[in-house]
Amino acid sequence: MIAFLLRRVGQIIPTLIILSFLIFGLQQLMPGDPAVILAGEERGDPQVLAQIRAELKLDRPIWEQYLNWVGNVVQGDFGFSWRIRMPVAELILQKLPVTAQLATMAFIIGVVIGVPLGILSATRRDTPADFLANGIALFGISTPNFWLGIMMILLFSVQLGWLPPSGYVPLWEDPVQSLSTTIMPAFVLGTGVASVLMRHTRAAMLTALSQDYVRTARAKGLAEKVVVWKHALRNALIPVVTLGTIEFGRLLAGAVLTEQIFTIPGFGKLVVDAVFNRDYPVVQGVVLATALIFVVLSLVADLLYMAINPRLRTA
Amino acid sequence: MSASAIPAALERGESPARRALRRFFRHKLAVVGLVVVLAFVLIALLAPWIAPYDPIETSWSRIRKPPSAEHWFGTDENGRDVLSRVIWGARASLMAGVVSVLGAIAIGVPLGLLAGLAGGWVDALLSRIADAMLSVPFLILAIALAAFLGPALENAMLAIAITASPVFVRLARGMALDAKSTDWVEAARALGNPPWRTALVHVLPNIVPPLLVQGTLAIAEAIIAEASLSFLGLGQQPPSPSWGSMLNSAQRFLDPAPWLAIAPGVAIFVVVLAFNLMGDGLRDALDPRADRK
Numbered sequence: 001m002i003a004f005l006l007r008r009v010g011q012i013i014p015t016l017i018i019l020s021f022l023i024f025g026l027q028q029l030m031p032g033d034p035a036v037i038l039a040g041e042e043r044g045d046p047q048v049l050a051q052i053r054a055e056l057k058l059d060r061p062i063w064e065q066y067l068n069w070v071g072n073v074v075q076g077d078f079g080f081s082w083r084i085r086m087p088v089a090e091l092i093l094q095k096l097p098v099t100a101q102l103a104t105m106a107f108i109i110g111v112v113i114g115v116p117l118g119i120l121s122a123t124r125r126d127t128p129a130d131f132l133a134n135g136i137a138l139f140g141i142s143t144p145n146f147w148l149g150i151m152m153i154l155l156f157s158v159q160l161g162w163l164p165p166s167g168y169v170p171l172w173e174d175p176v177q178s179l180s181t182t183i184m185p186a187f188v189l190g191t192g193v194a195s196v197l198m199r200h201t202r203a204a205m206l207t208a209l210s211q212d213y214v215r216t217a218r219a220k221g222l223a224e225k226v227v228v229w230k231h232a233l234r235n236a237l238i239p240v241v242t243l244g245t246i247e248f249g250r251l252l253a254g255a256v257l258t259e260q261i262f263t264i265p266g267f268g269k270l271v272v273d274a275v276f277n278r279d280y281p282v283v284q285g286v287v288l289a290t291a292l293i294f295v296v297l298s299l300v301a302d303l304l305y306m307a308i309n310p311r312l313r314t315a
Numbered sequence: 316m317s318a319s320a321i322p323a324a325l326e327r328g329e330s331p332a333r334r335a336l337r338r339f340f341r342h343k344l345a346v347v348g349l350v351v352v353l354a355f356v357l358i359a360l361l362a363p364w365i366a367p368y369d370p371i372e373t374s375w376s377r378i379r380k381p382p383s384a385e386h387w388f389g390t391d392e393n394g395r396d397v398l399s400r401v402i403w404g405a406r407a408s409l410m411a412g413v414v415s416v417l418g419a420i421a422i423g424v425p426l427g428l429l430a431g432l433a434g435g436w437v438d439a440l441l442s443r444i445a446d447a448m449l450s451v452p453f454l455i456l457a458i459a460l461a462a463f464l465g466p467a468l469e470n471a472m473l474a475i476a477i478t479a480s481p482v483f484v485r486l487a488r489g490m491a492l493d494a495k496s497t498d499w500v501e502a503a504r505a506l507g508n509p510p511w512r513t514a515l516v517h518v519l520p521n522i523v524p525p526l527l528v529q530g531t532l533a534i535a536e537a538i539i540a541e542a543s544l545s546f547l548g549l550g551q552q553p554p555s556p557s558w559g560s561m562l563n564s565a566q567r568f569l570d571p572a573p574w575l576a577i578a579p580g581v582a583i584f585v586v587v588l589a590f591n592l593m594g595d596g597l598r599d600a601l602d603p604r605a606d607r608k
Contacts, residue, residue, distance in 0.1 A: 014439075014443045015443050015446045015447045015450065016447075018443050018444050018446075018447040019447040019450065019451075022444075022447055022448065026459055026460070026463050027463070029460070029463040029464055030463050138588065138591060138592070138595075139588070141535075141591060142535065142584055142587040142588035142591050143584050143587075144539045144542055144543065144580070144583050144584070144587070146542075146543060146546055146562065147562060147576075147579075147580035147583060147584065150562060150565070150566055150569070150576050150580065151576065151580065153569060154569050154573050154576060158569050158570050158573065159573075165569075249452075250452055256454055256455065256458065256543075257454070257543055257546065257547070260547070261566065271455065271458065271459075272458070272547060275458060275459075275462040275547070275549070276548075280462075280463070283458075283459050283462055283463070284459075286455065286459075287451055287455055287456065287459045290451060290452055290455050291447075291450045291451045294450045294451070294452065295450050298450070
């Protein structure tokens with residue numbers, strides 16, 4: 001197990017190094033001179049430009065800029081926002097709890113809808129129930145999140161007036177208000193997760209139900225309920241748990257448009273605002289942070305896979 | 316399992332492509348998807364002739380009128396006909412979907428073949444690059460790329476193409492590794508074929524079926540991505556119509572003009588659903604193991 005862990009961490013390191021090249025390289029795609037963008041009205045003044053370049057070390061050779069940047073990132077310094085005038089790492093930590101709450105709620109909704117639907121459609125294969133469940137999943141995958149969000153605002157806020165269309169209240173300040181502002185965006189995000197989990201649960205259950213041990217269990221006269229819930233499901237859930245962990249990572253970062261539509265001040269709103277303000281260090285920082293979260297969660301997924309799959313425990 | 320399938324197909328004198336077509340057309344939902352996709356392609360191509368109004372001509376007297384006999388989908392905040400804008404918007408969406416996926420294939424497949432066939436440090440490097448790109452969520456990477464490239468439909472397509480390419484690197488690499496261990500590639504190599512010829516003649520044709528499936532599903536994803544980028548103002552620039560940017564302005568008038576949000580959203584949903592149905596049907600039709608009697 002420890003050997004596996006070390007090997008897995010060893011694999012991450014080259015990925016992280018390449019990731020650092022890619023994210024640093026984003027800056028080089030930028031049209032125009034960052035100093036000119038930052039100078040704004042004073043862009044005609046060569047002295048101001050020179051000062052900005054010196055301050056941001058833009059006048060140094062590219063490899064030195066890179067090493068500098070990586071050195072800072074390793075120490076937790078993700079750069080400094082050009083517009084908000086705050087360290088990027090601090091900004092991200094500020095927004096993370098908001099998105100984490102949203103993602104957790106969305107994930108719960110996704111699991112509660114997706115996993116039972118997957119089990120249902122696998123155990124009633126080729127029946128109307130299976131067809132319906134597959135249809136729901138296909139709809140979930142084909143509906144753009146942001147449009148579903150707009151439609152929900154139209155129905156529940158504009159027409160019925162049941163829920164506030166936007167805004168956010170932290171959970172610890174006013175739990176009821178907090179839930180009423182986040183339930184719609186969480187549902188919108190949850191439908192995507194539900195569709196993916198449904199399809200994977202269904203596939204895993206179908207595989208499990210065709211295994212010899214299930215046939216044995218049926219042959220020795222066990223009730224179908226026991227066969228499905230105890231024998232098949234336990235094994236089918238192993239890949240689903242791994243996938244769920246990765247889906248959770250996607251949610252943390254995938255809330256971009258949903259947060260934009262419901263004006264929830266999380267990760268997604270941060271990156272979109274940064275794009276419009278041409279606050280490139282923040283864009284870079286968010287890309288880096290989401291990638292790091294994703295890499296860590298895939299590691300967690302692998303470890304979970306080991307922990308719940310007894311066959312791999314001794315390997 | 317396929318042992319019984321092969322003689323049956325041979326008996327009928329059926330080529331694999333013909334068998335796949337037969338299976339695809341037996342799949343009703345996939346055919347519906349194909350028909351819908353073709354209908355939208357026609358709408359996009361014929362936009363100048365079938366759109367009832369000019370999609371960018373504004374009118375003071377027609378601002379935000381609800382759907383009527385003259386304007387089936389109503390008019391927008393600048394008095395433009397929504398139906399005409401949805402029809403013209405099909406161009407941006409379909410083009411973005413197809414061009415960006417072709418771009419992703421053009422970047423991803425050669426690199427994947429190279430990684431799979433060359434092996435060694437080339438494979439290690441290319442695979443790690445694909446891993447690194449896949450560890451950034453799709454939309455965040457696309458937004459970041461589009462932001463750094465600057466807002467324009469071409470840049471949005473480029474950003475989506477780059478973001479979607481690692482999936483094709485992995486696909487092509489996997490297929491190349493599979494093919495490398497087969498007898499026919501071994502034989503081709505033994506006959507003295509150069510590696511590029513082996514790749515093009517012996518490996519590439521085997522990648523076409525999974526590529527078709529993955530490509531169709533990727534178009535669905537790319538259309539949503541383009542709509543998302545346009546919604547954020549990073550894709551098609553106003554006043555040119557695109558479904559994503561139409562939804563962006565619709566969001567500001569949800570109370571007085573809810574009809575603005577319906578048509579473009581339904582259009583995205585229907586096209587994406589059609590591509591997904593087609594992709595699922597192609598997967599069933601092209602899977603050599605899935606031949607049910």
